[in-house]
Amino acid sequence: MGIQIGKFIGVNIAKAVLLIIAISVVCFILVSASPVDPVRAYVGEVGMANMSQEALQQLNDYFGVNTPFWERYFNWLGDFVRGDMGQSLIYRQPVADVIGVKFINSMALMITAWIISGILGFILGIIAGMRRGSAADKLIKGYSLLLASTPSFWLALIMLMIFAVWLQWLPIGLSVPIGVDASEVSIFDTARHLILPALTLSVIGVANIALHTREKVIDVMEADYIVYARACGESTRQILKNHGLRNILLPAITLQFASFSEIFGGSVLVEQVFSYPGLGNAAVSAGLSGDVPMLLGIAVISAALVFTGNLIANILYGVIDPRIRRSMLHE
């Protein structure tokens, strides 16, 4: 059993390392092929015009403009392994520090949305599935199908218009009030700024999990073991509690962890619309201004995040489902 788990951990670490190498190589190739000139991005158009040839040469050397591709890559990788992701061109700070802050902001947003959408989606899915064909089911299904095909940035704009512009209940953007000293920003302010983007993300996330849960409920409620539970005198409520939930929850939890990548994808656009200072927003700014070290750092961190979500899904599947857990132990 110990060997099994050791092997599992080993295999997954190897997978993560390979994934990060692959992602970073691809990013490197894309960035090298792009017309972005890091020196120009760093000093700006005006700076370029006023710079001496010598200074330009120095910067070119610093950014490795004339260094061969693989050498540049391995320099980056070597630094990365040592925890140095380089210097951000637009923030003028180490990439690791910038990402650290953005990461926390993004996680607050995504985890809030992820939990709300997971719980809400699960409950709605169960209501719809248990009352298939009822008005509630049609409403939930309609809502989910509509939202599943709604672009997240569009929904974000609508939310912004309704709650921030018309009703003026919530702030338009950013994660703290404008013009307030950082030390005076309360947790309440932060939470208020989180509401709209998190709500937008949740509303979208609900659709997927609700539809999946609904299908699963319909499946499970037609299963032989539900028929037998009924034969043993259990009421619909008892059946849901004793047999339904565990059989429905298992795939739902797995799905929810695996869907972390979708919430992440959605958050890039939603952060942009709300100017929420998270990873997605930073990625867009870095991309637009040619901040290559930042871009690489974000790509790698994002890949690691999504990978972790999927890994947790796999592990949980093994822990919760006795069919998989026991077969691993018995081997």
Place this chain on the structure above:
Amino acid sequence: MEKTKEILNIEDLCISFEQYEKGLRRVELNVITNLSVNVGEGEIVAVVGSSGSGKSLLAHAVLGLLPKNANVRGRVSFRGELLTAERIRELRGKEICLVPQSVSYLDPLMKVGAQVRHSRGDEDSIKRQERLFGDYSLKQKTAGLYPFELSGGMARRILLASALMESPKLIIADEPTPGLDLPLAKKAMADFRSFADEGNGVLLITHDIELALEVADRIAVFYAGTTVEEALVSDFEREETLRHPYTKALWRAFPRRGFQALDGVQPYVKDMPAGCPFAPRCGLAGPECAGEIPLRAAAGGTVRCVRFSGGEEINGGKEAKSNEA
């Protein structure tokens, strides 16, 4: 005709399924027609029929477990009281217990011990479950296994124990013996026998007529969704005391009578002939067999065959049909 008090009485049960064929044409699939069986106190009645003859559907219909697209007509009464949908819900699991046909009826994510105890954790339930496990040679640690870890025979014993946990008036056992070795099958049958002898009833569904003959009091013979004959076990001693040509054909197919197998197969529900479903395979069939076949009572049994001349006609015909089941 009954000497004993009646527990279950099924009269003219008809079950059909609504289905949509290609082009969304709605078809009514008649899977059970004019089926009648009854079980009295102290009786084991075996329902014998080949695969697809509607045995499981009968069990599910009595317990109100059929899917929504099923249409049920006819009368089912329990201890003299007509069973309505609400009444069934009150009785099942308490007065009427089912031994289902396969492991798929066990929750795959729940340990079997808890399932046998029907999720109860009180001391009495645990004691009773442990005793039943002992009776059926199941190791006590079997209780901690999940259904996927059971062998076919273990699953069968779990399903049996699950029904014997309760103290019902009627057990409906759907094929309770496949997968059990002979001593365990005999043990299960002996348990049913003593359960019945305490004044209860057992509806034993099986395709194993020899097993049925060993333990049951009466045999209801199913063919293509209907009862063609109800006979006492003693009627099976000689071919002449049997009433229906299908039952006689079954009798001749017994191993000790030389395995004279019957040609042909049971008709599929979609192309059921009018009148007697056995007519296409029957040596005595004539034009009258395509008409209405009345149920006749004779010598403690019943038969549905126009060629049978003894006994008297039972008025179980059209006008007696009511709508609740």
